[in-house]
Amino acid sequence: MNQMDAKDIGYLITDINKIFFEGKMEVNHDLKITHSNTPFPHVYVENMYNDEELEQIFAELDYYQSNKETYFLPPTETGSATKEDNKTPIKNNVGFFLDHVYNERKYSKILQLNRRIFDTNEILCDPSKRNLMFSNFYPDKDWTLISYYENGGEYKEHRDKAVATACTWFFKYPKKFTGGDISFPDFKYKLKSNSNCMVIFPSFIRHKVSTISMKETDEGKGLGRYCMTQFMHYK
Numbered sequence: 446m447n448q449m450d451a452k453d454i455g456y457l458i459t460d461i462n463k464i465f466f467e468g469k470m471e472v473n474h475d476l477k478i479t480h481s482n483t484p485f486p487h488v489y490v491e492n493m494y495n496d497e498e499l500e501q502i503f504a505e506l507d508y509y510q511s512n513k514e515t516y517f518l519p520p521t522e523t524g525s526a527t528k529e530d531n532k533t534p535i536k537n538n539v540g541f542f543l544d545h546v547y548n549e550r551k552y553s554k555i556l557q558l559n560r561r562i563f564d565t566n567e568i569l570c571d572p573s574k575r576n577l578m579f580s581n582f583y584p585d586k587d588w589t590l591i592s593y594y595e596n597g598g599e600y601k602e603h604r605d606k607a608v609a610t611a612c613t614w615f616f617k618y619p620k621k622f623t624g625g626d627i628s629f630p631d632f633k634y635k636l637k638s639n640s641n642c643m644v645i646f647p648s649f650i651r652h653k654v655s656t657i658s659m660k661e662t663d664e665g666k667g668l669g670r671y672c673m674t675q676f677m678h679y680k
């Protein structure tokens with residue numbers, strides 16, 4: 446590539462940035478965004494949603510929980526990774542794709558609020574340009590899976606079928622379970638999966654969710670661990 450080509454491509458990237466972020470919602474609270482290339486490119490965000498947004502998210506999750514027979518499906522019906530036999534799911538939770546419930550995003554607060562990944566120009570577009578994958582990442586398709594884990598819930602080592610995966614965790618305080626942390630066994634890397642935090646990572650990196658323990662008396666009340674997973678693709 447000669448110097449002129451490199452310069453032209455530079456301008457092209459600038460234009461795409463402008464289009465991508467034009468007319469997006471303002472974020473009116475402090476997000477703590479950490480970009481990292483080690484042990485692989487990923488983004489960790491704390492304080493993803495503000496208090497009012499969290500209330501709206503939990504109101505929607507509570508609604509699904511109080512109608513769990515209607516909404517929550519077993520692992521075989523939510524695209525679980527499987528054992529070598531290609532049949533046996535390696536996750537133990539319940540869940541559903543929000544996109545299967547709503548044809549239009551406007552009917553779900555969660556589907557509206559989770560545009561935040563694309564709203565701020567600092568999550569998928571690292572202004573410092575130091576993130577090897579997420580400095581200029583512009584997926585044009587994403588799917589939202591809501592998963593819920595209670596006692597014994599886990600997701601063994603697997604890869605996702607997407608380009609990038611974003612996991613955002615939600616649970617109520619005081620916390621009524623232990624475990625449920627995400628880790629990346631090939632890199633011996635573990636992240637604390639606190640409520641209202643999110644990690645974005647390349648989907649081909651193997652990851653797992655540690656087994657959850659909670660008292661029997663706390664089960665069935667929506668006091669377990671929710672994970673909102675956004676699978677990002679190109680059309």
Ligand SMILES: [Fe+2]
Pocket residue numbers: 603604605610652
């Ligand atoms: Fe996964």
